[in-house]
Amino acid sequence: MLGRLAATRLLEIRQAFRGAAQASRSFSTALNYHIDSPDNNPDMPWEFNSKNQEKVMTESYGNLQSISLDLAQQQHGGWLPVSAMNAVAKVIGVAPIRVYEVATFYSMFNRTPVGKYHLLVCGTTPCMIRGSRDIEDALLKHLGVKRNEVTKDGLFSVGEMECMGSCVNAPMITVADYSNGSEGYSYNYYEDVTPKRVVEIVELLRKGENCQ
Ligand code: FES
Known part of the structure; x- marks a missing residue:
């Protein structure tokens, strides 16, 4: 009896967690921010192509974060996975949080995939x-x-x-x-x-x- 009650309770808890995870996924899409996924996680390799790398290196510091993010977004088909933001931070020599601050503030930076x-x-x-x-x-x-x-x-x-x-x-x-x-x-x-x-x-x- 006790065992059956515990199993039922466990099932309810699992369903609640599954529902919360699904809600979190659609919430993140609606609000345009990432949760780790195969195409958006910090371990995904990402680097500027040679032309964009050169543009970043010749840019003046005032616009460096925005211009680098814009180039990364253009190169990545219109959106910025977290690994691209980390690459920007590395290239311009700032802490990743400084890049996240810019990318999450301005609405022109997309942090989930976009259509053509x-x-x-x-x-x-x-x-x-x-x-x-x-x-x-x-x-x-x-x-x-x-x-x-x-x-x-x-x-x-x-x-x-x-x-x-x-x-x-x-x-x-x-x-x-x-x-x-x-x-x-x-x-x-x-x-x-x-x-x-x-x-x-x-x-x-x-x-x-x-x-x-
Ligand atoms: S309010 Fe200026 S273009 Fe829409």
Whole structure:
């Protein structure tokens, strides 16, 4: 009797832990931070390619952390695994925490994988007043993902960005394409968008058409 009660209790505890682990995984995706996984852990080898290494070495100290992180993100297909942040810290000669501080503060640094097209909705006040929440809702609903999740075909993800300097034409989105590495990544602005227009943009991108 006592043995059966203990086994039942153990099973309940295991299920509770499993539920908490699953919740933690989806929570981390939604909030864009990493928990150790095969493609994002400190033991994963990562280093700058020779061109980016040279750019980092010739950069002035004032922008060193941001520029190095930006190059690492471009090189790594649009996001920063923890091993890339550690590599940045090593190359520029600072403690890893200094790099984590920058990468976790600025919304342009992605710490989970992004789609080929990373759709960034401006969430700052002028765009918000002009309907950016509806824009984001339309994208998430159309693509069937949560914020910072990647569609199953790997083509799209939706993130949020702070003011991108196009407030006069709010609301706006940016489409980042990191699939061509540091030499060919693009960052295109779409202004005065509506929920209908952003869905059209997604479908044009899916067909590989230029929707500028
Ligand atoms: S508030 Fe969105 S571009 Fe400035």
